[in-house]
Amino acid sequence: MKIPKILQPLVEDGVIDTVLGQLQSGKEANIYLVRSGGATRCAKAYKEAKHRGFHKLAEYQEGRKVRGSRDARAMARRGRHGREVEETQWKNAEVEALYRLADAGVRVPVPYGVFDRVLLMELVLDAEGNTAPQLHEVELDLETARAWFAFMIRQIQRMLCAGLIHGDLSEYNVLVDAHGPVIIDLPQAVNAAGNN
Incomplete structure (x- = not known):
């Protein structure tokens, strides 16, 4: 596979050994299967x-803290600097949420670092070693469905105890x-106390 332009610097720096293929293309990001550090x-x-087609961005950014009043004013004016601050905040939201939730015992992919616009993280696999399916793709018997529902409620409680709400938790964001279940896709994570 030809190395995508966005991943080329990580290959050159030795962060990624090789790009194996593309797993998914979404409205916010493209997901690639890579070899890194022997894994x-x-x-x-x-x-x-x-290039993002995300129409609810303002709702998810509500209540997010900005370091300086200059940055907050720039974001409100939607100028070049404001858009840059907003972009940095968007990218960092998922990384910060992953680390925070992992520390709180929430089942999320293990993050290995963020490099410019690329988040390197654990590849979630099913019992056979294949890429894990989304929850909506799995048929459940009644007993398993009840057990996983109770498990997800406990995960949501842990997220709240860590001060976060997923923002877009659905059967499409659970592998x-x-x-x-493993909860994924956290750029929409918001502060539980600061977002309506």
Whole structure:
């Protein structure tokens, strides 16, 4: 596979050994299967703001803190600097949420670092070692469905205890690995106390 332009610097710096293929293309990012440090991992390459088709951005940014009043004013004016601050904030939201939720015991992919617009993280696999399916793709018997529902409620409680709300938690943002549900796709994570 030809190395995508956004991943080329990571290959040149030795962060990624090789790009194996593209797993998914979404409205916010493209997901690639990569080899890194002898392991197969996932590289989430965020699209630039002008290429993202995300219509609820303002709702998810509500209550996010900005370091300086200059940055807050720039974001409100929507000028070049404001868009840059907004873009940095968007990329960092998922990384910060992943680390925070992992520390709180929430089942999320293990993050290995963020490099410019690329998040390197654990590749979630099913019991057979294949890429894990989304929850909506899995048929459940009644007993498993009830157990996983109770598990997800506990995960949501842990997220709240960590001060976060997913913002877009659905059967499309939950993968099923060999041990059950894993919550993914956290750029929309918001502060539980600061967002309506």
